[in-house]
Amino acid sequence: MTGQLTEPAPTTTDPRGRRVPRLVVGGRDVTMAAAFVTLIAALVLVAALTADTFLTPTNITNLLKQMVTTGLLSFGMLVVILTGGIDLSVGSIVAFSGIVTAGLVSGLPIPVAMAVGVVSGIGFGLVNGALIARFELAPFVVTLAALTTIRGLAFVYSEVPIAPEDPGFFTLGSATLGPVPVSTLIMLAVFLVGGVFLTRTPPGRSIVAIGGNAETVRLAGINVRRHVVLAYTISGACAGLAGVVLASRVGIAQPSVGVAFELDAIAACVIGGASLAGGRGSVRATFGGVLVLVLINNLLNLYGVQSFWQQVLKGLIIIAVILVQRTNRVRS
Amino acid sequence: MTLELRGVRKDYGGVEVLHGVDLVGRPGEVLAVVGANGAGKSTLIKILSGAQSMSAGEMRMDGEAVEFRSPHDAHARGIRTVYQELSIVPGLSVTENLLMGNFPKRRGLIDWAAAHARAKELLESIGFGAIDPRTLAGRLSVARQQMVEIAKALVSEPRVLVLDEPSAVLAGSDLASLFALIRRLRERGVLVIYVSHRLAEVMELATSIVVVKDGRVIATTEPARTSESELIGLMAGRRLEQIYPDRRTEPGEVRLSVHGLTRRGEFEDVSFTLRAGEIVGLFGLVGSGRSELARCVFGAEPATSGQVKIAGGDVRFRAPSDAIAAGLALVTEDRKRTGLVGGMSVLDNIGLTTMYGMRRGPLIDAARRRERVEEMIDRLSIQPAHCASMRVVNLSGGNQQKAVLAKWLLAEPRVLILDEPTRGVDMSTRIAIYRMIDDLARDGLAVLLISSDLTEVLGATDRILVMNQGRVTGELRSDRTTEDEILAHAIGQAA
Numbered sequence: 030m031t032g033q034l035t036e037p038a039p040t041t042t043d044p045r046g047r048r049v050p051r052l053v054v055g056g057r058d059v060t061m062a063a064a065f066v067t068l069i070a071a072l073v074l075v076a077a078l079t080a081d082t083f084l085t086p087t088n089i090t091n092l093l094k095q096m097v098t099t100g101l102l103s104f105g106m107l108v109v110i111l112t113g114g115i116d117l118s119v120g121s122i123v124a125f126s127g128i129v130t131a132g133l134v135s136g137l138p139i140p141v142a143m144a145v146g147v148v149s150g151i152g153f154g155l156v157n158g159a160l161i162a163r164f165e166l167a168p169f170v171v172t173l174a175a176l177t178t179i180r181g182l183a184f185v186y187s188e189v190p191i192a193p194e195d196p197g198f199f200t201l202g203s204a205t206l207g208p209v210p211v212s213t214l215i216m217l218a219v220f221l222v223g224g225v226f227l228t229r230t231p232p233g234r235s236i237v238a239i240g241g242n243a244e245t246v247r248l249a250g251i252n253v254r255r256h257v258v259l260a261y262t263i264s265g266a267c268a269g270l271a272g273v274v275l276a277s278r279v280g281i282a283q284p285s286v287g288v289a290f291e292l293d294a295i296a297a298c299v300i301g302g303a304s305l306a307g308g309r310g311s312v313r314a315t316f317g318g319v320l321v322l323v324l325i326n327n328l329l330n331l332y333g334v335q336s337f338w339q340q341v342l343k344g345l346i347i348i349a350v351i352l353v354q355r356t357n358r359v360r361s
Numbered sequence: 362m363t364l365e366l367r368g369v370r371k372d373y374g375g376v377e378v379l380h381g382v383d384l385v386g387r388p389g390e391v392l393a394v395v396g397a398n399g400a401g402k403s404t405l406i407k408i409l410s411g412a413q414s415m416s417a418g419e420m421r422m423d424g425e426a427v428e429f430r431s432p433h434d435a436h437a438r439g440i441r442t443v444y445q446e447l448s449i450v451p452g453l454s455v456t457e458n459l460l461m462g463n464f465p466k467r468r469g470l471i472d473w474a475a476a477h478a479r480a481k482e483l484l485e486s487i488g489f490g491a492i493d494p495r496t497l498a499g500r501l502s503v504a505r506q507q508m509v510e511i512a513k514a515l516v517s518e519p520r521v522l523v524l525d526e527p528s529a530v531l532a533g534s535d536l537a538s539l540f541a542l543i544r545r546l547r548e549r550g551v552l553v554i555y556v557s558h559r560l561a562e563v564m565e566l567a568t569s570i571v572v573v574k575d576g577r578v579i580a581t582t583e584p585a586r587t588s589e590s591e592l593i594g595l596m597a598g599r600r601l602e603q604i605y606p607d608r609r610t611e612p613g614e615v616r617l618s619v620h621g622l623t624r625r626g627e628f629e630d631v632s633f634t635l636r637a638g639e640i641v642g643l644f645g646l647v648g649s650g651r652s653e654l655a656r657c658v659f660g661a662e663p664a665t666s667g668q669v670k671i672a673g674g675d676v677r678f679r680a681p682s683d684a685i686a687a688g689l690a691l692v693t694e695d696r697k698r699t700g701l702v703g704g705m706s707v708l709d710n711i712g713l714t715t716m717y718g719m720r721r722g723p724l725i726d727a728a729r730r731r732e733r734v735e736e737m738i739d740r741l742s743i744q745p746a747h748c749a750s751m752r753v754v755n756l757s758g759g760n761q762q763k764a765v766l767a768k769w770l771l772a773e774p775r776v777l778i779l780d781e782p783t784r785g786v787d788m789s790t791r792i793a794i795y796r797m798i799d800d801l802a803r804d805g806l807a808v809l810l811i812s813s814d815l816t817e818v819l820g821a822t823d824r825i826l827v828m829n830q831g832r833v834t835g836e837l838r839s840d841r842t843t844e845d846e847i848l849a850h851a852i853g854q855a856a
Binding site for chain 2 (some may be wrong): 225229231235237242250
């Protein structure tokens with residue numbers, strides 16, 4: 030995973046003079062990587078020690094599959110957040126792309142139907158980006174409108190869940206390569222390619238720079254609008270893909286699925302230290318954020334905590350993680 | 362209030378930038394702190410203002426040891442700092458900015474009449490009566506905003522006032538009111554710590570002068586015992602022969618010509634030409650439309666009418682990218698807002714304009730980019746030398762400015778527009794910038810140097826265009842004109 034977005038080879042020295050890789054981007058002298066790994070290791074350890082079912086193959090596979098949706102959405106969200114924007118429409122896109130794909134399966138070859146699902150996400154992202162960049166509308170408002178519009182469209186397409194009978198529909202979501210689900214590998218590939226995109230390509234660097242200072246970027250001769258559109262399109266594409274994968278895994282597409290998924294994606298970015306003002310964020314740390322969220326969910330499920338309490342706890346944990354980051358940053 | 366620093370050290374992540382600074386300031390003194398960029402002035406100010414804590418050493422106020430953990434601690438001890446970067450809230454009135462959180466109330470609600478009256482009284486008492494407290498702060502000129510900033514610091518009647526480059530944006534009567542204010546503060550027994558690059562001011566205002574170099578105080582002196590050139594020599598660590606290079610060159614072919622360019626409400630009917638090898642100055646007071654003109658020529662804002670021609674052919678720049686493709690470069694006036702991406706590395710910043718041209722497949726050719734950027738860092742001697750991976754905001758002001766220049770030079774322009782390239786930049790960096798502009802012009806670049814500094818515009822250019830209220834009111838030859846003549850054109854009173 031390529032992580033660092035603002036500095037090429039960041040290391041820092043710990044109090045004993047050892048070189049430690051640095052995870053929080055933005056040049057701050059914080060050894061957040063260590064903190065992150067510790068947190069995730071602690072979660073895993075607690076889970077393994079207290080829930081017998083945690084380390085079972087079934088649960089691990091489940092975990093790997095569960096992180097796909099949040100993972101894909103979080104990467105797309107990170108790209109948008111880096112520009113200083115936000116994409117609230119991704120949960121609705123998940124529902125739309127899923128239900129459209131499931132609906133088309135009966136008439137079209139499965140790969141084509143799935144491609145249509147992903148393309149629908151790309152289309153919604155393009156429209157979001159175009160409205161935001163061309164008319165200089167607030168990303169929050171545009172994607173909030175998109176959230177309700179696209180959710181409506183999903184219900185217009187089919188009020189009732191669609192469950193395709195062709196077993197080929199389930200392959201994407203359920204196939205495994207050895208012990209690892211194919212969908213997880215796809216998500217990892219998105220993070221890998223995405224990391225390279227954001228750190229090593231001109232459009233990727235432009236997106237990060239736009240969030241830092243859009244006017245400087247414009248005066249440097251870079252088309253800011255085009256890159257903003259690109260960012261929302263990437264987010265739309267990720268959401269479209271997530272929708273298809275989710276429908277395939279569950280085996281049934283529901284127009285009501287994906288409510289509040291955008292919040293998990295935002296949370297993962299923020300836990301990973303991304304700044305909602307733009308220009309600061311890391312692919313690697315966002316992936317860490319996804320792991321933290323998914324582990325918490327899984328743990329609470331294993332404990333049989335009631336789902337409403339799960340929401341409460343998740344909120345508190347997010348605040349705690351961000352507070353820790355904050356104090357670390359201030360201390361440095 | 363006697364303020365005393367003893368052996369103050371500061372390190373950032375293992376790199377020491379202040380190596381034991383001693384400093385004494387007494388009530389009623391104006392203590393000027395001068396030094397080259399990177400000398401440690403800004404760090405010193407941050408320690409005084411409580412924005413940063415020192416790593417070692419001690420600070421005493423009236424003999425009592427103090428330790429600041431935050432700006433609030435410094436405020437509580439009567440130390441106020443006015444930074445170069447403005448911190449006023451543009452969307453609030455001057456009154457709100459001044460009284461922030463300290464409003465007179467009537468029955469629990471803010472009494473606006475009383476608040477405005479109090480703000481007015483305050484401004485008048487410090488000689489800034491020309492500012493209307495009801496105006497939105499953002500509507501004031503930068504100079505007036507700076508004055509509001511200073512007034513804000515004085516609301517709590519501090520015993521120590523730290524001013525960081527207060528005069529960088531002030532001119533004429535505004536500057537005179539600042540000087541008068543500082544004299545009045547002296548009489549009241551306030552210790553004023555004054556950081557400035559303008560040595561003439563320092564010589565006029567200061568009661569004592571401290572020269573900082575490489576994180577140390579290398580000299581403490583008084584205006585009566587020193588001279589401007591001695592100070593420059595101390596700061597730069599070398600003898601100063603001449604600030605401005607000799608300009609004796611034959612201009613070549615026309616690189617850029619502008620005909621009747623108009624942007625409604627900003628400037629009107631502007632025509633000029635730039636030739637290869639020529640440095641043309643563009644002088645105008647704040648509000649004369651000089652920066653707006655530059656942005657429009659560069660394609661950043663559309664023109665209402667008029668033409669821009671490059672090497673003979675008509676062009677229409679729809680966006681800066683078109684202008685860059687035609688060989689133009691614009692170093693903007695405000696590096697923080699329009700020159701740099703603060704959160705990114707020096708490498709990313711310097712490589713910004715050129716990264717699309719340095720690709721290998723879909724990726725940036727990282728090795729080539731790093732090599733080119735490091736060449737630039739070396740050529741412009743940006744300090745520290747191995748700063749490519751550092752965040753650009755961690756460079757000192759002068760080095761940030763050099764980084765902006767490096768970004769544009771990497772694009773190998775044929776026409777270079779510089780908008781106030783030496784604003785807020787210390788003397789030794791200035792000299793380096795003048796040398797570089799001269800070298801570039803000798804290599805055939807056409808340079809437009811926009812400046813509100815008369816000495817600079819007179820010393821560093823071949824020809825001077827003067828603007829007043831959006832029009833070019835004069836074109837003068839630098840070797841045959843005077844500051845008075847330029848100024849007369851600039852205020853529209855030339856014969």
